Amino acid sequence: RLADEGRPVPIWRQLCFALGIIVVGGSVAGPIDDQADKLLWVHMIQHLMLADVASLLIVLGFTGPLLQPLLTFRAGRPLRRLTHPVVAISLFTFNLYLWHIPFLYQAVLTDVSLHVLEHMLFLSTGVLLWMPLFGPLPKPQWFGKGAHVIYTVGIWLPAMVMANVFMWSDVVFYPDYTATAEAVGITAIADQSTSGAILMGECTFLALGIFAWVFLRWAKEDIEKQDLLDLAIESGE
Numbered sequence: 001r002l003a004d005e006g007r008p009v010p011i012w013r014q015l016c017f018a019l020g021i022i023v024v025g026g027s028v029a030g031p032i033d034d035q036a037d038k039l040l041w042v043h044m045i046q047h048l049m050l051a052d053v054a055s056l057l058i059v060l061g062f063t064g065p066l067l068q069p070l071l072t073f074r075a076g077r078p079l080r081r082l083t084h085p086v087v088a089i090s091l092f093t094f095n096l097y098l099w100h101i102p103f104l105y106q107a108v109l110t111d112v113s114l115h116v117l118e119h120m121l122f123l124s125t126g127v128l129l130w131m132p133l134f135g136p137l138p139k140p141q142w143f144g145k146g147a148h149v150i151y152t153v154g155i156w157l158p159a160m161v162m163a164n165v166f167m168w169s170d171v172v173f174y175p176d177y178t179a180t181a182e183a184v185g186i187t188a189i190a191d192q193s194t195s196g197a198i199l200m201g202e203c204t205f206l207a208l209g210i211f212a213w214v215f216l217r218w219a220k221e222d223i224e225k226q227d228l229l230d231l232a233i234e235s236g237e
Contacts, residue, residue, distance in 0.1 A: 002063075002065050002066065005065075007063075007065040009061075009063050009065075009066055010063075013060060013061045013062070013063060014061065015061075016057045016058075016060035016061040017057065017058055017060070017061025017062075018061075019057050020053075020054045020055070020056075020057030020058035020060075020061060021054075021058070023049055023050075023053050023054040023057060024049075024050065024054045024123065026049070027046050027049035027050050027054065027119075028046075028050075028119055032045065032046055032049075033046065037109055037180075038177070038180035038181070038183075038184070039177065039180065039181060039184065039191055040174060040177045040181070040188075040191045040192055040194075040195045041191055041194040041195040041198055043195070044195035044198050044199055045198060047099075047122055048198070048199070048202050050119055050122040050123045050126065051092075051096070051122040051123065051125065051126040051129075052126060052202065052206060054123060054126070055123055055124075055126025055127045055129065055130055056126070056130050056134070058127055059127055059130040059131055059134050059135050060130075060134055062131075062135055062136055063136050064136040064137075066136075067079075067136060067137070079137070080137060080138075082128050083128055083131035083132060083135060083137050084132070084140065085132040085139070085140065085143050085147070085151055087128075088125075088128040088129050088131060088132055089129060089132075089151060089154050089155065091125050091128055091129075092125040092126065092128065092129040092155075093154075093158045095121050095122065095125045096125075096158065096159070096162070097158070097162070099118050099121070099122070100162065100173075102173050102174055104118075105173075105174055106174055106175075106176040109176055129155065132151065133148060133151065133152075133210065145214055145217065145218050148210075148214045149211065149214055152207055152210045152211060152214070153207075155203075155206075155207065155210075156203050156204070156206075156207040159199060159200075159203040160200060160203060160204075162196070162199060163196045163197070163199040163200035163203065164196065164200070165196070166192050166193065166195055166196025166199065167193050167196035167197055167200065168193075168196075169192070170189065172188045172189060172192060173192065174188075174192070175188070177191060177192075
C-alpha cells in the first residue's frame with residue numbers, strides 16, 4: 001500500500017526488519033533456546049540477541065508512514081512518550097537489572113509463561129531503546145549529536161557494570177545453573193565469568209559502532225555546512 005501511495009519502504013529497511021524477525025526466531029527456538037536453560041553464557045547470548053540485535057534491526061526497518069497507522073490507534077499513542085530518550089533508556093536499564101535478580105533469573109527456568117514475558121520485555125524495551133537514535137518518530141529538540149553520545153554512554157555503562165560483576169565475582173549468583181554447567185565440564189564461576197565477558201564484548205562493540213556513526217554524521221554535516229558557506233562566498237563575489 002505504501003508503495004502504491006508513493007511512500008515505499010526502502011528495500012534495505014525491509015531486509016533489516018526481516019533479519020530482525022529471523023534473529024528473534026533463532027534466539028527463542030532451536031539450539032540456543034535449548035542450551036540457554038543449561039548454560040548461563042548461552043542465556044546471555046539469547047538475551048543480547050533479543051534486547052540489542054533483533055530490536056535494533058527491527059527499528060532500522062521502521063519508517064514514519066509504516067508506523068502512522070499504529071499511532072492513530074489509542075493503544076499506540078503512548079509510543080511517542082515511551083520513545084522519549086529519558087523514558088526509553090530508563091525502562092531498558094530497569095528491565096535489564098530486574099531480570100538479572102537471582103530469584104527471577106532462575107524462576108524462568110521452570111516457568112514457561114514467565115520466560116516468555118521476560119523475552120517479550122527484552123525485545124520491547126530494546127525497541128524503545130533504539131527508537132530515539134534510529135527511529136522515525138520526532139525527537140526532543142535537545143536530543144542532538146552531543147546527546148546521542150551521552151545516550152550511548154548511558155546504554156554502555158550499566159551493562160559494563162553488570163559485566164564486570166559477573167566476570168570478577170567469586171560468588172555464584174545463579175546456583176540453578178551449577179549442575180548443568182558442571183555436566184558439560186565447566187564450573188559455575190567459569191560459566192558466569194564467560195557470560196560477563198560476552199556482555200562486555202558485545203556492549204563495547206555496539207557502543208563503538210554508535211560512536212562511529214554519530215561522529216561520521218557530525219563530520220558530514222560540518223562538510224555540508226562548509227560547502228554551503230563556500231558557495232555563498234562564491235556567489236557574493
